[in-house]
Amino acid sequence: MSEWSHITVLLQEAVDALVTDPKGQYVDATFGRGGHSRLILSRLDPAGRLTAYDKDLEALAAAAQIKDERFDIRHQGFASLGELPPRSAAGVLMDLGISSPQIDNPARGFSFRADGPLDMRMDTTRGQSVADWLTSASQQQxxxxxxxxxxxxxxxxxxxxIVARRQERGPFSSTLELAELVAGAVKTREPGQNPATRTFQALRIFVNAELEELEKALKGCLEVLQPGGRLVVISFHSLEDRIVKQFIARHSRAVVDRRAPFAEPPPSLLKALGRVRPSPAEVAANPRSRSAIMRVAERTEAPL
Known part of the structure; x- marks a missing residue:
């Protein structure tokens, strides 16, 4: 286990919304440090099952500490959950974004507050680091x-x-070097926000293909959720939440075919159940929870 701790956001609220059948098969699509997974397991009967996904090697090490035959962890991104058997899941939970241990450990390269290698990959066994990408990307890209x-x-x-600095002094290698360069190029910033915040978010999302993976995972949920199964998604910035909100809205209403306006519209695939924000008490105890939005939907009886 690493020394970097993580406080699970909307823990009780998410699991309360997710677990409706103690005998069901559930999916924790983003294991992290297992806060949600452990509470889900505590709500399940002996017949219940939980499958978790994570790309991060440190998360896999944390998952190995769970000695429970009802639990298995997969070293994959959650886009792969669509490979589960159709209608096999009673609920899917996605806790999006980055975890505190990833931010707080400078060696992971996510932080603009402490110096470290400019990496930002959630799965350090594959893919291109931010430093590698910035070495060859054009100014327009x-x-x-x-x-x-x-x-x-x-x-x-x-x-x-970035390009001028690269031409003058060669490739970037450290997070603080990039953060300082960005600060010099940003003329104004919202009070209390580091000038590098948005740039680091963008580079992290890009190298991990986070939004593309989210869209693929949401599509997979329509196939793996059984009727009455719950989809629970916690987002931390507007790009993620917009995708989730639009996905639920799109599949929660009957779509009229304009070519046959009087035909019976196909049934909706989801039923929106609402959204939840952290309480003032949770935000006070964990300021990183302040931007969280949890959206909940239920799979309908409509055919696949």
Whole structure:
């Protein structure tokens, strides 16, 4: 186990919304440090099962501490959950984004507050690090990533500064070096927010293909959830939440075929059950929970 701790956000609320059948098969799509998984297991009967997913090797080490025959962990991104048998899951939980141990450990390269290698991969066994990508990406590519995934209005000046620095002194290697460069290119910033926040978010989302994986996982949920099964998703920034919100809305209403406006519309696949924000007490105890939004939906009886 690592020394870096993690406080699970919306723990009780998420598991309360998820577990409706103690004998069911559940999916924790983002194991992290197992806060949700352990509580889910405590709610299940001996016949219940829990399958978890995580790409992070440290998360897999934490999962190995759970000695329970009802539990298994898979070293995969949660986009793979669509490979589970159709209608096999009584509930799927997704706790999106980055965990505190990943942020707090400088060696992982996610933090702009402490120096470390410029990596940001959740699965360090595969893929391209941020440092590697910045070595070869064009100014236009860098600007597009920072603008699209960080919603950063100074994406252009930041990309220009990155390329100029690269041409002058060679590849980036450390997080603080990049953070300081970004701070010099960002003219204004919201009070209390580090100038590098949006850029680091964008680069992390990009190298881990987080939004593409989320969209694929949500689509998979429609197939693996049984009728009455719950989808519970906790998001931490607007890009994730927008995808989840639109996905639930799109599948919660009957769609009229404009080519046959009088035909019976196909049944909806989901029923939206609402959204939950952390309580003031939780935010006070764990400030990192303040941006969390949990959305809950239920699979309908509609055919696959």
């Amino acid at each position: 860098i600007a597009e990533v920072i603008r699209e995934y960080g919603e950063e209005r100074f994406a252009g000046p930041i990309a220009k500064a």
